[in-house]
Amino acid sequence: MDKLKQSLLDAPIIEKDGYHYFVHPISDGVPMLEPELLREIVIKIIRKAELEDVDKIVTPAAMGIHISTAVSLMTDIPLVVIRKRKYGLDGEVSLTQQTGYSESEMYINDVDDGDRVLVLDDVLSTGGTLRAITDALEHIGADVSDVLAVIKKEGPNDLDDTDVNVKTLINVDVVDGEVVITDEHGDD
Structure with a gap:
């Protein structure tokens, strides 16, 4: 069995405000991330x-950074981190990120009209973050070559009614306090 699947099956489940979710090294940074899994x-x-x-x-802070850094190192493709902090640099673009948990401003720097970008994130859940990012990149004039999230949580999301196709590595649900793998190979 591959390490990603096993790590999700072994992930602790916590309840917060009546919502059950898994705690995983990719999405939360805890438990520790083993190099073999990354x-x-x-x-x-x-x-x-x-x-x-x-x-x-292009990746949002914070939990996309470790994955995207590793991909950047392996491919020699530069990395742009979308931050929750405004820097006021020339060309900075703000976007509003809405998730099932919060709403916040995020800021994109160093993406220009005509740039061909790969958007990487840790988890596709509500789709609010990825929707805001892809909308902002479209506004900038960037060409989004692909969008990929490592883990997809089953259920409707904000990208369902868009042309954005998010590839995933594995799809899961939380049922009766346990992680259930719904698609071992994710979405293409």
Whole structure:
């Protein structure tokens, strides 16, 4: 069994405000992230994502950073981190991120009209973050070559009614306090 699947099956479940969710090294940074798991995920991303002629990897802070850094190191594609802090640099674009849990402003720097980008994130849940990012990149004039999230939580999300196709490595649900793998290979 692959390490990603096993790590999700072994993930602790916590309840917060009546919502059950899994705690996982990729989505939460705890428990600790074993190098073998990160390596497996990076190899799967490189095999699955459309990387040809990609100029930049774009990821939201914070939990996309470790995955995207590893992919950047393996592909030599520069990394742009979307921050929750405004820097006021030339060309900075703000976007409003809405998730099932919160709403906040985020800021994109160093993405220009015509850039071909890969958007990487840890989890697709409500889709609010990825929807805001893809909308902002479209506004900038960037060409989104691909969007990939490592883990997809089953259920409707904000990208369902868009043309954005999010590839995933594995799809899960939380049922009766346990992680259930709904698709071992994710979405293409």
